[in-house]
Amino acid sequence: MPSKASYDRLWMPFTCHEDTLEHPPPVIERGSGIYLYDTEGKAYIDATGSWWTSIFGHCNTEITRAVHNQLDKIEHVLMAGFVSEPALELSELLGKMLPSPLSRIFYSDDGSTSVEVALKIALQYHAIRNSNRTSFVALGGGYHGDTLGAMSVGDIPVFHALFHDRFKKQHYSDPPYCYRCPVGKEPQSCSAQCMDSLQNILEQHGSEIAACIFEPMVQGAVGMRIYPSKVLKRIFRLCREHNIITIADEVAMGLGRTGKMFACDHADEVPDLMCLSKGLTGGYLPLAVTAVKENIYSEFRGDFLSDKTFQHGHTFTGNPLAATAGCAALKLILDKHLPYSASATMEQFASRLHSLEKFDHVGNVRNLGFVGAFDLVKDKNSKEKFPSETRIPFKVAQRALEHGLAIRPLGDTVYYMPPYTVTSEELEEIFSITQRALGEVLNETATS
Numbered sequence: 001m002p003s004k005a006s007y008d009r010l011w012m013p014f015t016c017h018e019d020t021l022e023h024p025p026p027v028i029e030r031g032s033g034i035y036l037y038d039t040e041g042k043a044y045i046d047a048t049g050s051w052w053t054s055i056f057g058h059c060n061t062e063i064t065r066a067v068h069n070q071l072d073k074i075e076h077v078l079m080a081g082f083v084s085e086p087a088l089e090l091s092e093l094l095g096k097m098l099p100s101p102l103s104r105i106f107y108s109d110d111g112s113t114s115v116e117v118a119l120k121i122a123l124q125y126h127a128i129r130n131s132n133r134t135s136f137v138a139l140g141g142g143y144h145g146d147t148l149g150a151m152s153v154g155d156i157p158v159f160h161a162l163f164h165d166r167f168k169k170q171h172y173s174d175p176p177y178c179y180r181c182p183v184g185k186e187p188q189s190c191s192a193q194c195m196d197s198l199q200n201i202l203e204q205h206g207s208e209i210a211a212c213i214f215e216p217m218v219q220g221a222v223g224m225r226i227y228p229s230k231v232l233k234r235i236f237r238l239c240r241e242h243n244i245i246t247i248a249d250e251v252a253m254g255l256g257r258t259g260k261m262f263a264c265d266h267a268d269e270v271p272d273l274m275c276l277s278k279g280l281t282g283g284y285l286p287l288a289v290t291a292v293k294e295n296i297y298s299e300f301r302g303d304f305l306s307d308k309t310f311q312h313g314h315t316f317t318g319n320p321l322a323a324t325a326g327c328a329a330l331k332l333i334l335d336k337h338l339p340y341s342a343s344a345t346m347e348q349f350a351s352r353l354h355s356l357e358k359f360d361h362v363g364n365v366r367n368l369g370f371v372g373a374f375d376l377v378k379d380k381n382s383k384e385k386f387p388s389e390t391r392i393p394f395k396v397a398q399r400a401l402e403h404g405l406a407i408r409p410l411g412d413t414v415y416y417m418p419p420y421t422v423t424s425e426e427l428e429e430i431f432s433i434t435q436r437a438l439g440e441v442l443n444e445t446a447t448s
């Protein structure tokens, strides 16, 4: 058991130092299914799947067994000159699941690196073809990771503003943000006019743009903003018209999260490059994939002297333990016919989520598959926000934690990303604790 003083050594990600002192994080000792247990034995429902990764819950029997078995064989081998069986098997499984011709699998370690790989492939592809396409276009409000290249195509001021000033900026469209539509339309009746801005960018700068990167259907980190498939369709259509490589960042939404295997399936489109990571190993080990269309890969083929080789790799690329966890997770998805077989739980999830609309300050309740979210707003009609110093979403999450539910706020948003195997009883518990926490915090706010 570590001493309290050991907290003094940690620099927590995305965490304000004073919050750690005031609300020391629970120290998690073990997990089982949707539950986390701290060192004092207190249980918490992990309703956000440990940063959106835990698609089968914690300590899943099959994935654990597979990783155990692999541990007795080999833990790591370099993936240059050598390759492991699990890395090969995982690429075959992915090949079966990905829409053709998205068939080449490049491994890296996390979502950010899978994005770096995609951006570099797009740049080098154009270099090989002697074209002058050296910049990127991205969606307003997008998030693609925290490394410098990935940040350059991100557009969330709290994460990116400082660094955009110091490194190369790219082009950003209007955000496809339906709740506060940048062009004043309604999502039911609009014709994706938010992407007029993308059209303008492509008309003006299209010939310099190497690729368009976007989170299909849901912009996660900015606050689980769900946008209609007609917007996604328009993005693909515009890119096609302007000969722009499409990079679908499905790091968060791929592999079933949105109720379809890939978020791009909602628009019946196949991107040129696709990034996958969260969920890929069922939340066991870090691993990411950049899947590439064969016609792009073939540009990189050439002999030793051709200078076409993609000079990129990470020490742990294709790690056998991570790839084993990946194989086991994908086999579970395939064997259980997920996400489609979970449609009844998804419906229950949606209906329990929407029951929160009865609260005065709960607005913009939204869901897609196993993503659900709501905003805490001062005034539902005017959509006026609470002043940020009130920290209502943070307080709701803290109160829920006391009552045994782990959720995390994102700005004004509270969201859920449960495992695909969440049960009906667990959903009831998630929303009854949410109601209790909301009721208490909103009451205290009203009377203080």
Ligand SMILES: *Cc1c(COP(=O)(O)O)cnc(C)c1O
Pocket: 110, 111, 112, 113, 115, 143, 144, 145, 146, 215, 220, 221, 249, 250, 251, 252, 277, 278
């Ligand atoms: C989380 C996320 C990333 C970054 O992944 P890391 O594993 O945190 O580096 C990139 N893109 C999207 C859409 C994400 O949600």
